[in-house]
Amino acid sequence: MGKVIVVTSGKGGVGKTTSTANLGTALALLGKTVVVVDADVGLRNLDIVMGLESRIVYTSMDVIEKQCELGKALVKDRRVDGLTLLAASQKNNKDDIQPEQMKAICDKLKASHDFVLIDSPAGIERGFINASAGADEAIIVTTPDVSAIRDADRIIGLLQHAGIEPINLVLNRFSPQLVGNGSMMDQEDVLDILNIDLIGIVPEDTGVITSTNRGIPLVYEDASPGSQAYMRIARRLTGQRIPIPDLEQKGFLSNIVNWFTRNR
Amino acid sequence: MANSIVAIRAYRDGLHLIIRPHLSIAEVEEAIQQEMSRMNQPLVGASVQIDLKCPLLKAEEMAYLKSKLQETYNLTVRSIEAFDEQAPPPIAAAPTTHALPQRTEMPNNSRDSEPSRIIPYTIRSGQTEDFPQGSLIIYGDVNSGAEVRAGGDIVVLGALRGNAHAGINGRLSAVVIAMDLVPVQLQIGNFISRRPINQKPRGYPEIARIGVEDVIIVEKFVKF
Numbered sequence: 361m362g363k364v365i366v367v368t369s370g371k372g373g374v375g376k377t378t379s380t381a382n383l384g385t386a387l388a389l390l391g392k393t394v395v396v397v398d399a400d401v402g403l404r405n406l407d408i409v410m411g412l413e414s415r416i417v418y419t420s421m422d423v424i425e426k427q428c429e430l431g432k433a434l435v436k437d438r439r440v441d442g443l444t445l446l447a448a449s450q451k452n453n454k455d456d457i458q459p460e461q462m463k464a465i466c467d468k469l470k471a472s473h474d475f476v477l478i479d480s481p482a483g484i485e486r487g488f489i490n491a492s493a494g495a496d497e498a499i500i501v502t503t504p505d506v507s508a509i510r511d512a513d514r515i516i517g518l519l520q521h522a523g524i525e526p527i528n529l530v531l532n533r534f535s536p537q538l539v540g541n542g543s544m545m546d547q548e549d550v551l552d553i554l555n556i557d558l559i560g561i562v563p564e565d566t567g568v569i570t571s572t573n574r575g576i577p578l579v580y581e582d583a584s585p586g587s588q589a590y591m592r593i594a595r596r597l598t599g600q601r602i603p604i605p606d607l608e609q610k611g612f613l614s615n616i617v618n619w620f621t622r623n624r
Numbered sequence: 625m626a627n628s629i630v631a632i633r634a635y636r637d638g639l640h641l642i643i644r645p646h647l648s649i650a651e652v653e654e655a656i657q658q659e660m661s662r663m664n665q666p667l668v669g670a671s672v673q674i675d676l677k678c679p680l681l682k683a684e685e686m687a688y689l690k691s692k693l694q695e696t697y698n699l700t701v702r703s704i705e706a707f708d709e710q711a712p713p714p715i716a717a718a719p720t721t722h723a724l725p726q727r728t729e730m731p732n733n734s735r736d737s738e739p740s741r742i743i744p745y746t747i748r749s750g751q752t753e754d755f756p757q758g759s760l761i762i763y764g765d766v767n768s769g770a771e772v773r774a775g776g777d778i779v780v781l782g783a784l785r786g787n788a789h790a791g792i793n794g795r796l797s798a799v800v801i802a803m804d805l806v807p808v809q810l811q812i813g814n815f816i817s818r819r820p821i822n823q824k825p826r827g828y829p830e831i832a833r834i835g836v837e838d839v840i841i842v843e844k845f846v847k848f
Contacts, residue, residue, distance in 0.1 A: 484750075506768070510749050510767075510768050510769050511749070513748045513749040513767050513768070513769065514748060514749040514750040514769060516748055517748035517749065517750060517751050518750075520748075552783075553765070553767060553768075553785070555746055555764075555765070
């Protein structure tokens with residue numbers, strides 16, 4: 361029996377789909393069986409980021425309408441063993457799916473996979489409710505800016521109300537330079553407000569843009585800092601204890617202060 | 625120093641003499657004398673409106689006050705208005721120097737007799753807590769986008785980053801206390817104040833209440 365994890369944020373554009381694609385691929389690279397589910401009915405994107413859009417025949421809507429078996433709708437990723445995608449219908453609307461139907465799909469999927477990652481749409485309406493209906497756990501993706509954090513806070517409240525636990529935080533697009541010169545919130549500020557467990561920090565990485573456009577998740581490139589961050593998060597999801605490296609780049613002055621205090 | 629019983633204010637329609645709760649007419653008289661002595665230029669021949677922010681004066685007290693103002697300061701009383709905002713009756717003990725005389729407890733409206741609700745978690749964006757019956761105590765934060773409303777006081781044992789409204793039934797003696805007091809908006813009774821732009825947490829608890837000057841003031845919280 362695996363577990364269903366919803367990847368959500370409230371605000372759009374903070375990296376839910378990118379995180380789902382990379383964490384799903386990373387977990388499969390670690391030898392787990394994974395299915396990534398696109399819950400963004402009508403605005404699907406996960407298939408593009410995964411590079412699987414040309415191979416979709418059936419969607420979750422077809423499964424619900426009993427046009428096909430669930431197993432047949434899962435698109436196999438040929439680059440890595442154990443990774444499949446359940447696409448969302450692009451023709452339908454989010455109201456065409458009921459939360460119970462989504463939960464039934466999640467329950468079936470987790471019986472045969474180690475991880476079911478659900479890519480939630482932005483917002484707090486029906487799309488989000490459907491995405492989190494079958495979830496056991498949640499990953500909140502946020503960027504270190506006040507509007508994303510306020511939305512994340514709202515989502516955490518809703519998830520806690522629904523009894524989804526644990527809720528882990530991925531701090532995305534973190535820029536050590538900007539934190540160093542004081543123009544970005546640091547991780548303590550974010551955690552102070554959201555008050556949930558941090559599962560990883562993904563640094564700002566322009567490689568994400570090219571990887572999205574090419575349909576090859578970042579984790580296939582070993583050297584990129586974003587890739588390494590996602591691999592570490594995936595390892596933590598499998599239960600390994602890996603410390604979160606301190607990405608903050610301290611200013612010149614505080615480096616000197618640190619040097620002195622260290623040598624005391 | 626501002627006077628806690630009497631204030632003289634210039635408004636658009638002329639001078640106002642504001643009288644707040646007090647023990648005796650002699651105390652009012654003394655307060656007027658103090659207030660007058662603070663002026664750089666004496667008020668001569670002016671007309672004032674008396675704003676009563678206290679229980680109504682007796683007729684003979686009012687007559688005495690009017691004649692006193694006329695004789696001593698040559699002030700004519702233009703009109704009298706009562707602004708009795710649930711003002712408590714005068715209390716027996718003399719008010720201490722810095723205390724808020726109008727806050728020293730009224731028997732039917734006190735913190736002792738009304739209920740409090742304890743919220744043992746953080747209130748997040750989009751969530752509200754409403755407790756018109758009494759005071760709210762929050763073991764956690766009130767985040768940006770969240771709202772807390774109480775008939776009495778609001779005490780946040782964490783950071784207050786959202787909106788808070790104490791004294792929603794109009795009680796002006798209500799206070800808001802937080803370990804980090806950085807709300808977006810803060811209301812006490814029908815008074816409202818807004819966070820200054822880019823206010824940073826100060827690192828010590830603060831209390832917000834309505835001061836003598838009828839504005840919400842925030843100061844370091846030491847003790848009740």
